Amino acid sequence: MTSTATAQNLSFVLEGIKQVKFEDRPIPELVDPHDVLINVKYTGVCGSDVHYWEHGAIGDFIVKDPMVLGHESSGVVVKVGSGVTTLKPGDRVALEPGVPCRRCDPCKSGRYNLCIRMAFAATPPIDGTLAKYYRLPEDFCYKLPDSMTLQEGALIEPLSVAVHIAKQGNIRPGNSVVVFGAGPVGLLCGAVARAFGASKIVLVDIQKPRLDFAKKYTATGIYLPQRVSAQENAQRIKEENDLGPGADVVLDASGAEPSVHTGIHVLRTGGTYVQGGMGKNEMTFPIMAACTKELTVKGSFRYSSGDYSLAVDLVATGKVSVKELITNEVKFEEAETAITDVKAGKGIKTLIAGL
Ligand SMILES: [Zn+2]
Ligand SMILES: [Zn+2]
Structure with a gap:
């Protein structure tokens, strides 16, 4: 196992059924001018993470190659591409973890959750967010108001x-x-x-x-x-x-x-x-x-146009409170314990802290 101190982008990787490891992976490069790099701070454990860990598959989605788990995350922007206008380093954001193609009919009709080329975090073969760094287009990062914590930010995914x-x-x-x-x-x-x-x-x-x-x-x-x-x-x-x-x-x-x-x-x-x-x-x-x-x-499948921003708004305005749902928080190195705890039905929502 790679030591936390020397690793650049420590990632929690599912290799096979109930087989996980921590691996130091390259820090993602910004490839598009609208990309941003995020230092992931909190990730909620989802039933789907547990399911992939336990069965290695959900329906037709089968984990064939090692895959980073996690998709319910918040974090802090560390780097922005040349075309980014809405975010700057230091901004705290909720991460929308599925990026559609933006070109197919469902995308163009405003139902991008039904995109035929969706790249969704921790759905094989796409890596998830349980890593130190994660890359997303700026419009899939939702700035958290000062009144909201990064822990609450991680709950924006299930709220959406x-x-x-x-x-x-x-x-x-x-x-x-x-x-x-x-x-x-x-x-x-x-x-x-x-x-x-x-x-x-x-x-x-x-x-x-x-x-x-x-x-x-x-x-x-x-x-x-x-x-x-x-x-x-x-x-x-x-x-x-x-x-x-x-x-x-x-x-x-x-x-x-x-x-x-x-x-x-x-x-x-x-x-x-x-x-x-x-x-x-x-x-x-x-x-x-x-x-x-x-x-x-x-x-109803995942979330689409306007859902993430409404979720942030509901919490920011106090119409929905999410902090009561957070019943446990573990260190990044204890990610597997978090998965087994959720599997055992402990608490409501477990968060894994980032690095
Ligand atoms: Zn989920
Ligand atoms: Zn599409």
Whole structure:
């Protein structure tokens, strides 16, 4: 293992299933005039990092060559290209870790998260942000206001995921929203729903401690699913939370099949269902209920135009608070412990400090 003191760009590299190492890699060069070089300061551990560590793949994305993990980062600008006008060395920024081609149809229509040539950090074969230095175009770095810490800056990534899910849900003031999954993204979905004006926000999870946290954090109601049918669980959610004929919007941040079923059944006629959580590739689906209730059913993937800047704004203006979610912070050298802790379900969000 390379010593921290002598390394130039120490990086946390996944070599294979449960095989990681610290490697001193070259400091990235600025290749485009609009590139900036960032000294990464904090990185949140994401379920996807854990999944790649444990399985070496997510669906069709397979780790074939050693890959740097991490994509939920904040940092300090250390160098800017000749064409950079919006940032200078010393600026503190949140890093948007996926750079689209800017040329394909989805890019040009403003849905760059669907870019066919997306280069996304820590998605094979693209290296992630768990390194001392990382390079990004200036417009994928979001300056943090003085009121925000770099730790909060690392939470902008999962918050942007939640912003995108909530936007897909088309939440209106006064709406009732049921969120499935009270992990970081589900909790943030609840917080964004509140910021968007929802008056009832019910969090559903199979882990009681997470629900207790959700209740303190942002939920107006919580529900622990029982061993009854999806229809019956949906009925109980409606009754216990005065949802009348059903919720206006369901946001899934669990990816679990029972959540999908209960979510469809808990919606009112004409309601909107958003799938944000990733679980099994295929599952059964209550399509008759979706049909006869004329539901709108949408997917949500990562984040797109305006999501990152809105996420920074929500935190800067105090409409969403993210610091409660940070339950653990470890040194860079302890990155693997952070991964195994998250795997073991410890805390809400673990941050790995940079070098
Ligand atoms: Zn993530
Ligand atoms: Zn594109």
